[in-house]
Amino acid sequence: MEQNIWRADFPQITEKDMIYLDSAASSLKPNSVIMAVTHYDHDLSANIHRGVYKEAYEATFLYEETREKVARFINAIPEEIVFTRGATAALNLVALSYGLKNIHPGDEIIVSELEHHSSLLPWQNVALKTGAKLVYVPLDSEGRITIANFESVLSDHTKVVALTYISNVLGYITPIAEIITLAHAKKAITVIDAAQAIEHMPVDVKTLKCDFLAFSGHKMLGPTGIGILYGKQEYLEIMEPIEVGGDMNDNVNKYDAEWKDSPYKFEAGTMPIASAIGLGTAIDYWQEHNIMAMEDHVRRLRKYTYTQIKKIPGITIYNPTSETGLIAFNIDGVHAHDASSYFAEHNVCLRAGHHCAQLVMKWLNIEACLRASLFFYNTFADCDRFIDATKNAVKFFHKMGF
């Protein structure tokens, strides 16, 4: 029996017969995170930055402690960490605040067809509203962003480079550090979508030197409703809040008001406090375990599963060389949604559809695909169940006459 030291921490695995291969959409939550969220709701329930009683103090302490934990986790300082609703809200904040004010007609914004809609649409919107030009990095024959292809579109007009660190469909790792260096040589700012990276590799913003970096809590063992925008202080300081209201102001007059310093000026109203505290506990989990050992395990699982799936006639795999835990595929002649119902009937949880990345589907020239995403709590036994289900699915749809 293979040992997986992490598995027992996840009640959905231990309590159900479920093969969860959809962690790239949302990870399962460990007991410690569930307990932390419950502790807030059960024992504290108080608002932050306001009350002086014990519960309010502890809630504020835990919320701000999470900011410090996030900062340490990515090698930033707490002042550079903004809590948001998720990676989507974080990327929108950069585009709506920094982008709309600092981008002008004729400027160029570099994106790619690998972008999740949350990384693409905020900048498409800025381009449409400001008259800037959206420029796509040509993908190579495998669908990767390469340094050479990036250089081919980088110009003196480039003002923003908004790219994914790891593709959420194909799982390719972008050579982001090199790209950031090249972008900075042209004085462009860099906005990195790290939603798929933060749970698969150590991320150090000082080494990367990125200007902004966004990720979500719920893909890295934390709760939904909380995400992080990292921004260099020099940018956060000049950016206007896109939401105004409670808690984010300093001094309110009848006809004007002043804001708190960043990051607080970006956190208007009551934030998802329980989720923020849960994210802090999720980060504890990462700090207590060895992310490289976890990722080694994921890559072994991926290699094994890919090799087996590849042998099945009637399967097309779209990312054969992917270096992370994703397998994007289809059963030939079967729509992804028909196929995913078969897997669901066998308690194998996959994602089917366009994965909020329609440009990837268009690039692959398909309508939709299935995506299996492997994570550290998966086992070879999980992979075998998935492989068997795939073999049987091919037989089933063949028998049904697809």
Place this chain on the structure above:
Amino acid sequence: MENLENLYREVILEHYKNPRNKGLLPDPSYVTVHIKNPSCGDDITIQTKIKDNQIVDCRHEGKGCSICCSSASVLTETMIGKSTDKAKIIADNYLKMVANKIYDEKIDLEEAEVYIGVRQFPARVKCASIAWQAFMQALAKK
């Protein structure tokens, strides 16, 4: 497993493989409605020709999963020749049936009856609904 087999077995796969009344006509006397299911990329257009409160013709075009495409084909066969009043009642009942809501079981849904199996797959209700919703919109547009 049996659920899935039953769902695909009967009418659904037959219509998926051999769709009826497929292909749009460049004829302005048809009311045309296009609906997309943004979560999976299903994309269906329904054309309806109504004359003297009768559905004289109904056509479909689009792409999507077997449930989506077959239900568009079944829709057209069910509706051709019906009065608009009757068509509206059938479509309304069908949409309630697949969504597992209370519906009038006395109304004859003809071949479309088999889509009751979709209730076992709540995630697929949308797939079974979009062609029929497009048809309802066409009736309302008219």
